Amino acid sequence: MSKEYETVIGLEVHVELATKTKIFCGCSTAFGGAPNTHTCPVCTGMPGSLPVLNKQVVEYAMAVGLATNCNITRHCKFDRKNYFYPDNPQNYQISQLYLPICRDGYVEIETGKLSVNQKNAGMTESGEVKTKRIGIHEIHMEEDAGKLVHDDWADASLVDYNRSGVPLIEIVSEPDMRSAEEVIAYLEKLRMFIQYLGASDCKLQEGSMRADVNLSLREVGSTEFGTRTEMKNLNSFTSIMHAIAGERERQMDILESGGKVVQETRRWDDAKGESYAMRSKEDAQDYRYFPDPDLIPVDISEEWIERVKASQPEFRPAKIERYKKEYGIPDYDIELITESKRMADIFEEATAICGQPKKVSNWLMVETMRLLKEKCMDADKIRFSPAHLASLIKLVDSKVINNNSAKEVFEVMFEEDVDPEKYVEEHGMKQENDEGAIKSICEQVIEANPQSVADYKGGKEKAIGFLVGQVMKAAKGKADPGTANKILKELLS
Amino acid sequence: MEKKLNELSAVELGKKISVGEVSVKEALDASFAAIDEKDGEIHAYLELSREKAYERAEDIQKRISDGSLKHPLAGVPVAIKDNMCTEGIKTTCASKILYNFVPTFSSTAVENLEEAGAIVIGKTNMDEFAMGSTTETSAFGVTKNPRNTAHVPGGSSGGSAAAVAADECSCALGSDTGGSIRQPAGYCGVVGMKPTYGTVSRYGLIAYGSSLDQIGPITKDVTDTAVMLETISSYDKKDSTSVDRDDTNFTSALIEDVAGMKIGVPRDYFGEGLDPEVSAAVKKAADDLKAAGAIVEEFDLSLVKYAIPAYYTIADAEASSNLERFDGIKYGYRAEDFKDLHDLYKKTRSEGFGPEVQRRIMLGSFVLSSGYYDAYYLKALKVKALIKKAFDDAFSKYDMILGPVAPTTAPELGKSLSDPLSMYLGDIYTISVNLAGLPGICLPCGRDSKGLPIGLQLIGDCFKDSTLIQAAYTYEKIRGDFA
Numbered sequence: 008m009s010k011e012y013e014t015v016i017g018l019e020v021h022v023e024l025a026t027k028t029k030i031f032c033g034c035s036t037a038f039g040g041a042p043n044t045h046t047c048p049v050c051t052g053m054p055g056s057l058p059v060l061n062k063q064v065v066e067y068a069m070a071v072g073l074a075t076n077c078n079i080t081r082h083c084k085f086d087r088k089n090y091f092y093p094d095n096p097q098n099y100q101i102s103q104l105y106l107p108i109c110r111d112g113y114v115e116i117e118t119g120k121l122s123v124n125q126k127n128a129g130m131t132e133s134g135e136v137k138t139k140r141i142g143i144h145e146i147h148m149e150e151d152a153g154k155l156v157h158d159d160w161a162d163a164s165l166v167d168y169n170r171s172g173v174p175l176i177e178i179v180s181e182p183d184m185r186s187a188e189e190v191i192a193y194l195e196k197l198r199m200f201i202q203y204l205g206a207s208d209c210k211l212q213e214g215s216m217r218a219d220v221n222l223s224l225r226e227v228g229s230t231e232f233g234t235r236t237e238m239k240n241l242n243s244f245t246s247i248m249h250a251i252a253g254e255r256e257r258q259m260d261i262l263e264s265g266g267k268v269v270q271e272t273r274r275w276d277d278a279k280g281e282s283y284a285m286r287s288k289e290d291a292q293d294y295r296y297f298p299d300p301d302l303i304p305v306d307i308s309e310e311w312i313e314r315v316k317a318s319q320p321e322f323r324p325a326k327i328e329r330y331k332k333e334y335g336i337p338d339y340d341i342e343l344i345t346e347s348k349r350m351a352d353i354f355e356e357a358t359a360i361c362g363q364p365k366k367v368s369n370w371l372m373v374e375t376m377r378l379l380k381e382k383c384m385d386a387d388k389i390r391f392s393p394a395h396l397a398s399l400i401k402l403v404d405s406k407v408i409n410n411n412s413a414k415e416v417f418e419v420m421f422e423e424d425v426d427p428e429k430y431v432e433e434h435g436m437k438q439e440n441d442e443g444a445i446k447s448i449c450e451q452v453i454e455a456n457p458q459s460v461a462d463y464k465g466g467k468e469k470a471i472g473f474l475v476g477q478v479m480k481a482a483k484g485k486a487d488p489g490t491a492n493k494i495l496k497e498l499l500s
Numbered sequence: 501m502e503k504k505l506n507e508l509s510a511v512e513l514g515k516k517i518s519v520g521e522v523s524v525k526e527a528l529d530a531s532f533a534a535i536d537e538k539d540g541e542i543h544a545y546l547e548l549s550r551e552k553a554y555e556r557a558e559d560i561q562k563r564i565s566d567g568s569l570k571h572p573l574a575g576v577p578v579a580i581k582d583n584m585c586t587e588g589i590k591t592t593c594a595s596k597i598l599y600n601f602v603p604t605f606s607s608t609a610v611e612n613l614e615e616a617g618a619i620v621i622g623k624t625n626m627d628e629f630a631m632g633s634t635t636e637t638s639a640f641g642v643t644k645n646p647r648n649t650a651h652v653p654g655g656s657s658g659g660s661a662a663a664v665a666a667d668e669c670s671c672a673l674g675s676d677t678g679g680s681i682r683q684p685a686g687y688c689g690v691v692g693m694k695p696t697y698g699t700v701s702r703y704g705l706i707a708y709g710s711s712l713d714q715i716g717p718i719t720k721d722v723t724d725t726a727v728m729l730e731t732i733s734s735y736d737k738k739d740s741t742s743v744d745r746d747d748t749n750f751t752s753a754l755i756e757d758v759a760g761m762k763i764g765v766p767r768d769y770f771g772e773g774l775d776p777e778v779s780a781a782v783k784k785a786a787d788d789l790k791a792a793g794a795i796v797e798e799f800d801l802s803l804v805k806y807a808i809p810a811y812y813t814i815a816d817a818e819a820s821s822n823l824e825r826f827d828g829i830k831y832g833y834r835a836e837d838f839k840d841l842h843d844l845y846k847k848t849r850s851e852g853f854g855p856e857v858q859r860r861i862m863l864g865s866f867v868l869s870s871g872y873y874d875a876y877y878l879k880a881l882k883v884k885a886l887i888k889k890a891f892d893d894a895f896s897k898y899d900m901i902l903g904p905v906a907p908t909t910a911p912e913l914g915k916s917l918s919d920p921l922s923m924y925l926g927d928i929y930t931i932s933v934n935l936a937g938l939p940g941i942c943l944p945c946g947r948d949s950k951g952l953p954i955g956l957q958l959i960g961d962c963f964k965d966s967t968l969i970q971a972a973y974t975y976e977k978i979r980g981d982f983a
Contacts, residue, residue, distance in 0.1 A: 048605060052825045052830065053603070053604070054591070054598070054601065054603070054831075055584070055591075055603065055607060055703065055704040056703070057702060057738060057739050058740070059737065059738060087821050089820075089824060091824065091827060093827075093829045096830060098825055098827055293870050295821070295869060295870075295873075296868075296873075297818075297821070297868050297873070300711035301710050301741065303740050303741060
């Protein structure tokens, strides 16, 4: 006899903040340095060193808290979480337990309408669009650990402290989610807020956003929670979705066969598509949390909160609504452009200068997207300035260059953000708009291509295309193909 | 008989150097000669930085001679307790676990001294990780009290106090978590001061109890204490608990005047357990100050007996976490044979830490454990707040509090460690000062029948370090030379 079960999910999301320096010292947070080059006595736990809080971390944490409707703790403190592991140079992690910076917030998610990520993760539309509130229990600040590199050949492990002390926030949700779809909608919402705030790039694959899934089952209608497990090592939306499905299945099998779910931490193996137990509650460590005596409490004033509030950007839902009213471009364009704040900023600024939203949108949707994909870049790394895009559009509009030349210029702009006007000038790319000059080229082309001329005259309309091509070639691409077409037809009629 | 250079106070020696009467090299020669002669027996030092000292002396001498360096401590040989990092000089905390540790940077207090032109001549012995009251928990042998070598110098800054008392340096730095500067100063008959918490940067001080630790001077007289404290005090952005003070010109408090000063003497400090000879000497000092114009009154401080359990709970809790970084992974001692990571940690720490340190790590871990945190650690914090309040009340009536620094004079070597509880009880007069973050100074006020020095302690309100210096300076003048 099979019962009906409800899945109850809460998330712990770690986000690496985009500060230039670490949370408790002045070392760089940049990726890719040689091992232990972005380190100092503080982030390697040398005796006698002391942590000093990076205020930017507090600002980012506050900004995320305000965006997610949290209360900001006016007097917050750091605590030490004590545990021994070589990637943790002090053998305690500075975190927040007793007085985290943000509490009691929520985000609103929409379900029923699938996003690109949900579709990519293999979900199917469920129909009706619903709005749901997911509670946020707390957000706290903490430091990241270093990285262990296991050298199988030497039977040794090496440790790299470059990541040690990189600032993180941990966003702990209430157990308010009931499906993988809600989980992904929630993560996307968080990611949008955080990316729009510039607080992090939130890449699951690269680990700048990490989600641990707490999942339990209960009979439909029950108000008690079941025993939960925590799943780690989920580094894509797809693996989150599979892990949720797999864990639901596993727990259901246990419950159906009359067993009890054990409270434990499990590690998801994406390749095998299954999870295995890492540690159970019984051997859970006692972290002996206590307030870090090396750091003074952070007192957050009303003014400070107001200042952070005032600098909050317009978030995506508001932006989408405004774009619909202001710009008259297709909803599909709006969806894609607002997916990245950088892209949206470029769109708005370029449109403000050239007054042609659709043309700006086209450049972003077609050429920009193509180049981003080709170069495996993220939109927030776009280098060209909106002013240059606007002036490129103007150059085409006023027929100074044709579309093909414009694409050529854009590729250079995309790489080096050159000024298109200057570039066109310097590279002699200006279009030949003098009809007399084009006419003489056309005459030469007609002269040199009797076969095509005969074809055209014989009714093969397509032959004109070849002739236009020859004109463009002779004009080194600088002729306006429309003008060439018109003159050729005149000459051949 | 004229004093030898190493017997002069730091300020006296500095003056002679500044006017060219004595060279920096001669000053060093004198200290090192005393060390060579006596330290075989006293064992105040763990490490000498002879070569570096002479190298620096040349540069300092040049700058003094050309007039670019003017500071009362320029060219003066100083000793540093071995829990303060010194760049390029071994810093062990008197522990096997750091037996080979050479820091890559110097603590801010040491940097401040060096900037003034003082010359670090060596690192002094101490109780391992500053845990102890006798310097007998050092992993590298005991230090003997120069006043009577059958006795301990006190602790944990016993090496620094002994080095100053034995004229093996002009002045020294100690650190004080529960009396570790004041008590050995008292036992060795020198001056030691723990300033208000936050006055001296803790950057580079290897932490024992971070919320209680404070660096301070150990010197031959109060003038040296004022000069040294003024030199090492600084607001340091590298230490979040450092305080930005604009009243650290402590030498301006070297005034012989206690007229009208209100001094409270806690009755609770003169109860059971206090040696009668110590009691008499301290009371005599109170009378002397009264005769000089101070208003001296007895009062009830209360809560005194709760200070010891509260202190050991908080200090050990912090220590258990602070000492986690010593794990054999990154630096220091690592056990030879181990099966796996856990075994590496266990063996390294069992072999690397001495028994007293292990005891405190275990106590500290216990009071922070889930289920016990509220009952022990949180309760201790509440007691700490009550103690602070009791001192606040006292300081609403008095400018300072006067009492003994320890219940007895220096015990004999080998008599203390077997009974840790009674050793902890010996800290009764000093630890509440740390719990409340107050300044305290200790200076000699007599000797017992065995000739061992007796320490007088003055305790001030937060940031009233100057008041203490003024009273101590005045008392010193009344008392006369203590040799």
